[in-house]
Amino acid sequence: MSWRQAIGNVGLALAIPWMIGVPALLGWWLDKKFATSPWLLIVGLVLGLLTTALDIYQLMKKFGQLK
Template identity: 40%
Template sequence: MSDKKNPLTEYAEYLSLGAEIAIGLAAPILIGYWLDEYFETSPWILLGGCGLGIINIFVIIFRLAKRLDN
C-alpha cells in the first residue's frame, strides 16, 4: 500500500491552514477597528486587536508544530 496522499487532500489541508491564519489575524483587527469606530476610541481597541491577532498566529504555529512533531 502506498503512503502517498491524494493531491486534493493535500491542497485542502494547505488551503485550510492558510484560511485559518488569515482569519486568525484579520478578524481581531477588523473587530478592533469596528469597535474603535463605534466607541470613538481610536486607535486603542484596534491596537488590542492587532496584539490578539499576533497571539493567535503564534498559537496556530505552535499547534501546527506540535501536530507535525507527532
C-alpha cells in the same frame, strides 16, 4: 506531498488571515463606536497575531516539527 497534506496547507493559508483579520476588524469597529482610535484596533491585531502564532506552534508540535 499528498493531496491530504496539500488540502491541509491550503486550509491553514486561508485560516491565518481570518484569525488575524477578524479581531482587527472588531477592534476597528469598536474604535469607531467608542471613539478610542487606534487602541482597540491595536489590541485586536495583537490578539489576532498571538492566537495565530499559538495555533501555528501547536500544529508544528502536533506534526513533530518541534520537540
